[in-house]
Amino acid sequence: MSAIDEETPSLGKSQARPEPKGMVRVFLKYLRPPIGEFHAVCLFVFVGVVASTNVDTLSVAVAHGLAIALLVAVYGGISGGHVNPAVTFGVVIGGRCEVFIGLLYIIFQLLGGVFGAALARMVLTVGYTSTGNVTNVDLYEAIGGGVPQLAEGVTAWNGVFVEAILTFILVLTVLMTAVDQQLSIAPLCIGFAVLVDIIVGGSITGAAMNPARSFGPALVAGIWTNEWIYWIGPILGALFAGGSYRVFLAKSEYRILFKDKSE
DSSP states (O other), X not given: OOGGGSSSOOSSOOOOOOOOOHXXXXXXXXXXXXXXXXXXXXXXXXXXXXXXXXXXXXXXXXXXHHHHHHHHHHHHHHHOOOOSHXXXXXXXXXXXXXXXXXXXXXXXXXXXXXXXXXXHXXXXXXOOOOOTXXXXXXXHHHTGGGOOOOOTTOOHHHXXXXXXXXXXXXXXXXXXXXXXXXXXXXXXHHHHHHHHHHHHHTTTTOOOOOHHHHHHHHHHHTOOTTTTHHHHHHHHHHHHHHHXXXXXXXXXXXXXXXXXXXX
């Protein structure tokens, strides 16, 4: 079933059930799913910012990958477990989510990112007690608020290109494993996509692939350096992934070209 055929754009398989009526229908379609996205993104950004206290890319990648797999599994039956405005945009472009619901998702995802970053700041702004000549270290300031940044020597447009490719991999993984094939292992596949992307691009751009992951920490920390990169790159990647899915890769009933009734 597609997202537009369900009361919520679930990424998993659904069972036939009676059509809800009245306020119950409004709640199930327009309120419960966005709230689920708010929760999921809040937790994801919190984990991501706190994980930034690790110095090695692999640890950060594993934390993000496992977190997204867990959150997609938990919230998949409520909202589809997008946990990312770029994923929502790609699913909308792919024709598997209503535009209005997609807009609701993005608003709640960005709010969730802000709350998650604020929680992380509250936890990390503790500092170390100074003894002798040891200087106090504020963990939150030490990681720059967990805001993704370009590595030294990486140009802005190279950053956009890297973020676009990484997001393309992530969004296409969501579309093909969770939306199109509705695989039970889709959360694991999505987690691996995030894991691989961060291992590949974490040392270059921070591998955000998620405007909520960059916007929330940037707003809370007041650090806006190159923030536009972490919007333009993921949007372009999601656009190409959603477009490729819609035109060429989707099942026949959702594909634009070369429809085959025998599929």
